[in-house]
Amino acid sequence: MTDPLPVAFYDRPVVDVAQDLLGCVVRHGATAGRIVETEAYHQSEPACHAYVGLTPRTRVLFGTPGRAYVYRSYGIHALLNAVCEPEGEGAAVLIRALEPIEGVDLMRERRGLVRKRDLCSGPGKLTQALGIELELNDAPLDGPISFHPRPPGDPPPSVACERIGITRAVELPWRFCALGSEHLSRPIPPS
DNA sequence: CATGGGATTGACT
DNA sequence: GTCAATCCCATGC
Numbered sequence: 001m002t003d004p005l006p007v008a009f010y011d012r013p014v015v016d017v018a019q020d021l022l023g024c025v026v027r028h029g030a031t032a033g034r035i036v037e038t039e040a041y042h043q044s045e046p047a048c049h050a051y052v053g054l055t056p057r058t059r060v061l062f063g064t065p066g067r068a069y070v071y072r073s074y075g076i077h078a079l080l081n082a083v084c085e086p087e088g089e090g091a092a093v094l095i096r097a098l099e100p101i102e103g104v105d106l107m108r109e110r111r112g113l114v115r116k117r118d119l120c121s122g123p124g125k126l127t128q129a130l131g132i133e134l135e136l137n138d139a140p141l142d143g144p145i146s147f148h149p150r151p152p153g154d155p156p157p158s159v160a161c162e163r164i165g166i167t168r169a170v171e172l173p174w175r176f177c178a179l180g181s182e183h184l185s186r187p188i189p190p191s
Numbered sequence: 192c193a194t195g196g197g198a199t200t201g202a203c204t
Numbered sequence: 205g206t207c208a209a210t211c212c213c214a215t216g217c
Contacts, residue, residue: 039198047198057213074199075210081198094198124199134212165198185199 001027002149004142010065014040014084014091019176021082021093022158023150028130031106033098033120034150036178037185039163041081043090046168050090060138061090068145070127070137077124078133082141096123096164096175098130099183122185161189 005024010017018040025034043050043061049071050061060069061083069081069092081092098120100107107119107129120126127133132145141147150156157179162170164186177188 041198049198052214055214071198071213072211074197075212077199079198096198122199163198167197 001025004146004148005066007064007066010082010084010141011086012084014042014093015174017082017084018093018174019158019160020155021095021147022176022178023156025101025148025150026080026095026098026126026130027102027146027148028132028144029103031100031103031130033100033102033126033130035095035097036099036181036183037095037097038176039094039096040084040174040176041092041094042085045172047163047166047170047172048090048092050092054090058090061092063087063138066141068132068136068139068141070132070134072134073124078127079123080127080132080145082147094123095126097121097181097183097185098126099181100129117182121183125185159188 018038021035021038041048050058054062064087065084067083069083070078073079080095083092085091100119111129119129158176160173161175163175
């Protein structure tokens with residue numbers, strides 16, 4: 001496996017990082033997947049948790065880039081983000097879907113499912129499949145959780161569209177999807 | 192201290 | 205298509 005992405009990769013505008021993460025590999029233990037769907041969040045817009053400023057919850061978002069922001073959603077699911085932008089600026093990329101590439105049987109055990117396309121096709125599904133929980137909040141992304149560059153070559157064809165499941169700043173086209181992937185959380189809406 | 196609202200998912204009509 | 209599950213934490217009294 002290649003070296004993890006350097007901290008400088010994340011110390012950039014969060015929308016750029018969200019697009020560039022498509023095709024990269026997320027690993028945790030014996031499980032790994034290729035990123036096919038991301039969303040960018042930034043303190044300047046109200047859908048971002050960091051919009052409310054520095055609180056105990058948002059401390060990690062405002063911290064050093066290249067770390068995991070993991071939080072509980074709807075009391076049930078853990079959602080995985082990569083903290084971006086310089087320290088002091090609250091921003092992160094939500095990892096919304098993966099194409100499973102390693103440890104698929106272990107993912108099936110954790111998810112209680114058989115169909116490969118259902119294992120990591122959603123932000124709550126992929127954390128369950130990879131065994132990622134809240135204790136990994138603030139963990140560096142070159143540790144137990146690691147992010148790795150995509151293979152050399154042209155970037156995967158992708159498209160920007162509106163983010164999913166939010167009620168504010170819904171118009172921003174900050175969701176990025178790999179074109180043609182069978183592992184998205186939801187289809188790409190018609191343009 | 193009480194309340195309300197989610198960056199979701201799976202089961203069900 | 206509808207809806208409940210369930211926990212963290214921001215907000216307001």
